[in-house]
Amino acid sequence: MALLLAAALAPRALAQGDAAALIGRARQYLDEFNADSAAALLERALAPSSQLTSAQRVRASVLYGVAQLTRGNASAARLAFRSALQLSPTERVDSLAFLEPDNLLREFNTERAAVAPVAAAPGAPTATARLAVQADFPADTTLEVSEGRLPITPRPSRRADAVVAVGPADVPTVVLWSDTLEAGGSGALGWNLRGPEGALVAPGRYALRVTAVDSAGEVSATIERVLVVSRIVADTQPLPAPLLPSAFAPETLLIRRGSPGAVLAGAGLGAFAALLPTALGRTELNKGLSGDGTAYAVAASVTVAGLVGFLGGHRTRYLPENAQRNAELRQSDAASRAAIAAANAQARENAPVRVRLERSGP
């Protein structure tokens, strides 16, 4: 129901009143342990086009983090908490702890520590440089669907964990994939171009976000790059042209003579007409009469008609061997087309994926 509601509200930007209603409804879903529906509503509320007040955005981000924690997506939860804390560093979630008693306070306070400025210990030397992070990845590459991975190499400015996350560029709160390169680790993380459910992501724009967190809890600024994912046009085979009529053998043979039965039928009907008066008439009525000339005239006409039909007519003879051969040709053609269509579908499904960095300027 909530998903339907969210879908119904999707096409238009949310006004503040609508957003407040969505946030309130999402809160009710969390009370009812319906985290999926709550997350769906909050994603709409947090969309960039929503006209939220700062307080509403903080509230929605906290609740979204709670929903993601309940769904087991800690990375997304931390991002949401961080968004809330950046807007309201003193935000507290104690009143919501009952919703996720195991993790909520710990995760939230971890993010609070990460967002809050690090207090310098008395007498300690002041940090000379803030933690920063860079990431290396191919600016334009083509990957195979089955085993391809986009290599992403985070480079913190000093020893720190590096968190890499990918999500739709227009929905910052959604994380499709994330991974962490532990402090001191080397090498690259690899995004397999798939979402949390294992399906290949659709062509489109995706945001790559990289953040570093050192052991003291200092968090770097998040760098964000937009990746454009597209499919390479598959190399498909053209379907053969439809079979021409000339490819088929004639299934009937035209014989330029009517059936001999026509002669027999004409003669038979003629004889029948000629014999009618004699065969069916009473002797009392026909005694002394010669035959009926009109009957003979009709009999002759019908007999001649039978002859004309035989000589001037034509008939067809069915050729079963040709029909069989044509049927086999049609079957073969259909099978060939089906095989090509299947191969093309397979080629399109396995078409490589191109990933390129979207440049912000010319």
Place this chain on the structure above:
Amino acid sequence: MRESAQRTAPCALARVAAAAGLIALALPAAVHAQGIGGTLGGFNVQRRVYYGAVVYEQTGLMYGAAGSVGLGPVLVEAGTLMGTLKGDGSPANRDADVRATAVRIQLAIGPWTRLGAQVEARRFEADAGVTVWRMIGAAAHVEPGLGMAGLRGFADVSVLPSSSVTDGPKLKVALQVAAGASYSPPRSPLSLRLGYRFERYDIEASGLTGERFEQFRGIVVEAGIGLGRQTGRSER
């Protein structure tokens, strides 16, 4: 005889009217029928009557029209034929006006074979009075192709055992047979038909009157038009 005929005339008219009504009722169905047709034709009749050991002969041209409606395998035909048969002018062999009205319902049982029933009323009007025959029986029709598109032979046989003269004796034998050929030019709704028709009627003796035998025979020529598929005809 005349009184009897006068009594039966309204009945015959009623039957003709009923047949016409049946045709009228069938007309709306013709809109959805697979085929409808109509013919105009003539029957050059020689009528011979044997009565009291004497043979009387009348001749004349009967003309008429018929219509048909094909509904799936069923063909309903109705037609009328009328004309004056001229005798020799003697008191015993006066001219007679004859009108025959028939309705036939047939079912196609093969590509060129139909079987069905026929009801016919035949009215004779002469100076001596009016006589009406009522005939009911079975009808069969075969129409084999003759090898060329549109060229067909035909034979019609009607055996009408439930027949009688109105308020008169039964007809011991009532038989109508025709044979001939027809031609419909390809892709044309028109058709021509030439045939030879022979009819035999044996009327049993009644009271003081003896047996009476009649036969009608002659050439039949018809021209027709058919729209849609004609029931019981195979396409060639």
